[in-house]
Amino acid sequence: MIQFCPQCATRVQQRLFEGKLRPTCPACGYIAFADPKVAATVLLERAGKLLFIRRAIDPGRGRWCFPGGYVDFGEDPLLAAERECREETGLEVVDLELLDVTFDGRVIVITYLGHVAVEAEAQPGDDADFAAWLGPQELPPLAFRTMLRPIELWQKRAQSTGGE
Numbered sequence: 494m495i496q497f498c499p500q501c502a503t504r505v506q507q508r509l510f511e512g513k514l515r516p517t518c519p520a521c522g523y524i525a526f527a528d529p530k531v532a533a534t535v536l537l538e539r540a541g542k543l544l545f546i547r548r549a550i551d552p553g554r555g556r557w558c559f560p561g562g563y564v565d566f567g568e569d570p571l572l573a574a575e576r577e578c579r580e581e582t583g584l585e586v587v588d589l590e591l592l593d594v595t596f597d598g599r600v601i602v603i604t605y606l607g608h609v610a611v612e613a614e615a616q617p618g619d620d621a622d623f624a625a626w627l628g629p630q631e632l633p634p635l636a637f638r639t640m641l642r643p644i645e646l647w648q649k650r651a652q653s654t655g656g657e
């Protein structure tokens with residue numbers, strides 16, 4: 494929450510605007526809108542399995558998630574997804590397509606489905622200590638509940654295409 498107006502440095506006040514309290518400048522009328530947090534994540538698919546990494550840091554330490562992270566300001570979420578895969582697994586991903594958009598009450602999570610560009614072993618980055626390809630029958634303890642629906646969508650697609 495901002496304390497002072499970025500335009501004129503006057504102390505802001507909480508005022509109602511379109512039904513919500515917003516930091517508002519009483520001097521110049523500036524209204525501060527907080528932007529939502531956006532994360533991009535990838536279901537990396539190979540031979541009917543998905544790549545999971547085990548988190549070495551909180552939130553969700555010791556639990557498993559997909560490669561992903563926050564989208565930087567001005568960054569295309571698709572490029573953020575590719576970047577996070579590279580940083581967290583050392584893998585280059587291709588063929589990214591949008592699979593799902595979820596909201597956990599705080600973060601908007603954009604989930605892509607993709608494949609590795611070159612056959613290689615995943616090398617967990619700083620945020621993770623293990624990486625594993627796991628099938629739908631062997632799901633590990635998940636770090637985030639927003640992962641469930643994309644997994645279901647992926648399973649449905651795999652069934653309808655006869656499972657790749």
Ligand SMILES: [Zn+2]
Pocket residue numbers: 498499500501502503518519520521522523
């Ligand atoms: Zn102002």
